[in-house]
Amino acid sequence: MDVREVYEQWPDKGPLSDGRRLTLLADETTLSPGDTLRVAHVYEVTEPGGELWVMGPKPVYGEQLDGRPVTPAVPDDDDPLAPLNYDGRVLPSPGIDTNFETTTYHFKRPGEHELTWQIGELRSNTLKVDVQG
Secondary structure: OHHHHHHHOOOOOOOOOOOOOEEEEEEEEOOOOEEEEEEEEEEEEEOOOOOEEEOOOOOOOEEOOOOEEOOOOOOOOOOOOOOOOOOOEEOOOOOEEEEEEEEEEEOOOEEOOOOOOOOEEEOOOEEEEOOOO
């Protein structure tokens, strides 16, 4: 998946909070049992004056599936969107950062599921997954 291309067309981006947002997206959200869901992560800063740490892939923190954590909690002593232990390119905003690890899920049973991503006050869109079967 070309995350940048998909993101531009994505209809359900995360809500803006002080000119920033998190968004989850996937190629396909209607699956059959046993299919793999690959989830991409986008951090966007819509206004000038910010910075984007665009090298990666960076680990994903704060993702939840059906209200339960599925990635590590956001570290208390670091900012996953501007990591302390970072030695890479930093770009001025506005822009997007797509260089996060892709998370994958395998659903065995039919049903509806919801994925969210939260870092501090930023909360992503809700990615709804329908496993049919």
